[in-house]
Amino acid sequence: MMAKLPPLSVLDLAPVVQGSSTRDALMRAKELAQHVERLGYRRFWMAEHHNMPDIASAATSTLLAYIGAHTEKIRIGSGGVMLPNHAPMVVAEQFGTLATLFPDRVDLGIGRAPGSDGATTHALRRDPSAAEDLEPQVDELAYFLGDAKPGQRVRAYPGAGTQVPLWLLGSSTYSAMLAAKKGLPFVFASHFAPDFMMRAIELYRQQFQPSQQLAEPYVMVAVNVIAADSNEEAEFLATTGQQKFVSMLRGQEGLIPPPTENMDMIWTAAERQQVTHMLRESIVGHQDKVHAGLRGLQARTGADEIMVNAFIYDQQARLRSYELIAKG
Known part of the structure; x- marks a missing residue:
């Protein structure tokens, strides 16, 4: 008997093709999301990239709101948001808003790459070393998405208490080991950087520590x-x-x-x-x-x-x- 395929999901960058406009790309993304929802795909994720004329998904959370409004049940999410480009509280507010609009449908995938070239990275990040240690930023983001603590003076509204599921994305062993330490699901980017795929997955499974979000490794x-x-x-x-x-x-x-x-x-x-x-x-x-x-x-x-x-x-x-x- 032939083995059943695992659950399938979709990553889309709203590509802008020659002879078309950015608006056309966004319309095509909506059509694709509706199409794959009907076909039974589990998730429709969009990725943050900057200063690239052929990719229209830079404002990822904004575009996900559009996709969510034109679909009914497929999970929507980021694949990913490049967290060092943003204040974690702002990301919590954005995805808390999405989770409020589309309950139980939103995923928050996190990466640490800039999503662009060096000059654009400089324009995005006031701290050039922001990506060197992602862990405190992940902790801060989880803090703002979690239940409010007694005496907590700064909260994300919307965001607090939404418990939006976090995922870590990567093309190396760094994110794999951080995902294992935090007990988060891990996504490997073999679509453009497959070299460390097997080693990263192996390390993730070996080092995985259960968390409130996830009891067992999920790849x-x-x-x-x-x-x-x-x-x-x-x-x-x-x-x-x-x-x-x-x-x-x-x-x-x-x-x-x-x-x-x-x-x-x-x-x-x-x-x-x-x-x-x-x-x-x-x-x-x-x-x-x-x-x-x-x-x-x-x-x-x-x-x-x-x-x-x-x-x-x-x-x-x-x-x-x-x-x-x-x-x-």
């Missing part, structure tokens, strides 16, 4: 997945994401490009090697191949949940991909 793995009606079509669609990563390596700005028939006309041999390495956990192909890949990833990692990400230029192809993935 979610984020991965690029593109499904289509044939392997050839899926591989063609995947060249959009490959081109984006080439542009990132070159430090070039621009909107998400359409797929191409010939990546060798775009990347150098060195770029191909580097992009292929970064995206090596990607699962691309027809439905059966994708489902086999997802089961293989779950078998290797023991993931309790898999979060699907994809840069697909055409909206109908994107919706179709998530439909095929869900039919597992």
